[in-house]
Amino acid sequence: MHALLSLRASSLVGIAVAALWGAPTLACDRAALTAKYPALVGRTVRLAQDGESPPYTFRDAGNFETMRGLDNDLAVATFKCLGMKTETKIGKWSGLLPAVIAGQADVMWNNLYYTPIRAQQVDFVTYVFASTGALVKAGNPKKITALTDTCGIKGVAGLGTVEEVLLHKTSDTCVAAGKPALEIATYPDKPSGMRLVQAGRADLMLTDGGFAGNVAKTNGAEFAQAFLIKTNYKVGPGITRTFAGLQPAIADALQQIQADGTMKELMVKYGVDPSLMLPVEGFTQ
Structure with a gap:
C-alpha cells in the first residue's frame, strides 16, 4: 500500500515505508536504469505532496488514503523504473519545498515552478511548461477564443494571482483600444470561482491551465476550456541535494517515460494539454 504521512510544521508524523502501487504499464528500460544507479535500488524516497491540487495531486474519492494525479502518477512511474520505494508526506503546498x-x-x-532562486536550494528536473487556462460554461456561450475576445465581459481570477494581473492588463488594453473594460472579480479558492461561472456571475475564470483542462474533461456538461496560454515557466520536482544520485536518476527515468509515451498518456488522462510537454532537463548548482 502507498504510504501517506503528514508534514506538520517542522515535524513529521508517523513512520511507514511502502512499495509503489498503481503505476502505468511502462516500457522503460528498468534493467539499464537500475544497473546505472544500483545504490538507489530498494531505497525509499520521501515524496512531499499536498493532495489538494487536482489534476496534479489529489486524494482518491473512493479511498482517501490513495493519491492520484499527473504529478503523483509520474512520480510513481519514475521511482518504479528506478526500483525504488516511496513514503508520501502530506502537507500544505507552501510548506512542501521548505x-x-x-x-x-x-x-x-x-x-x-522552476526559478533560479529556488534552484539555489534544491535541484530540479523539468518536463512541462506551466499554462493559464480560461474556464467558461459548456458551449462557450460568449464565443471566447482568446484574451482579445474578453473586452466587456465578466472575468474572475484568484486573489493576488498572476491570472488576476493578466485580467487587469487585458482590461487596460481594451480601454486603450476604445473597447469596454473587463468587469473583474476575485475568488478565494477555485471552487468559488467555478460557482461564479456556473451561476452566470462570471463569463470566464482564468486559472491554472491544467486545472481548467481537467475540469473541462471531467465535467464537460457544465464547463469548457475556451483557450490555453502557454507560459515560459518550467515545471518539475524540486529535489534534495543530500540524496546522492537522485536528481540525475529522476532525469534519466523521466526521459524514458517521456520517450515511451507514458507521460503523454498521463497528461491526456488528467486533461493536461500534451503540447505543454518540453524535453526533460536537469538543473543543479
Missing part, C-alpha cells in the same frame, strides 16, 4: 530544504522530505513533486 520541508525538502529542511531535510524532512527528499522530493517535492506537486506543480512546482
Whole structure:
C-alpha cells in the first residue's frame, strides 16, 4: 500500500515505508536504469505532496488514503523504473519545498515552478511548461477564443494571482483600444470561482491551465476550456541535494517515460494539454 504521512510544521508524523502501487504499464528500460544507479535500488524516497491540487495531486474519492494525479502518477512511474520505494508526506503546498530544504522530505513533486532562486536550494528536473487556462460554461456561450475576445465581459481570477494581473492588463488594453473594460472579480479558492461561472456571475475564470483542462474533461456538461496560454515557466520536482544520485536518476527515468509515451498518456488522462510537454532537463548548482 502507498504510504501517506503528514508534514506538520517542522515535524513529521508517523513512520511507514511502502512499495509503489498503481503505476502505468511502462516500457522503460528498468534493467539499464537500475544497473546505472544500483545504490538507489530498494531505497525509499520521501515524496512531499499536498493532495489538494487536482489534476496534479489529489486524494482518491473512493479511498482517501490513495493519491492520484499527473504529478503523483509520474512520480510513481519514475521511482518504479528506478526500483525504488516511496513514503508520501502530506502537507500544505507552501510548506512542501521548505520541508525538502529542511531535510524532512527528499522530493517535492506537486506543480512546482522552476526559478533560479529556488534552484539555489534544491535541484530540479523539468518536463512541462506551466499554462493559464480560461474556464467558461459548456458551449462557450460568449464565443471566447482568446484574451482579445474578453473586452466587456465578466472575468474572475484568484486573489493576488498572476491570472488576476493578466485580467487587469487585458482590461487596460481594451480601454486603450476604445473597447469596454473587463468587469473583474476575485475568488478565494477555485471552487468559488467555478460557482461564479456556473451561476452566470462570471463569463470566464482564468486559472491554472491544467486545472481548467481537467475540469473541462471531467465535467464537460457544465464547463469548457475556451483557450490555453502557454507560459515560459518550467515545471518539475524540486529535489534534495543530500540524496546522492537522485536528481540525475529522476532525469534519466523521466526521459524514458517521456520517450515511451507514458507521460503523454498521463497528461491526456488528467486533461493536461500534451503540447505543454518540453524535453526533460536537469538543473543543479
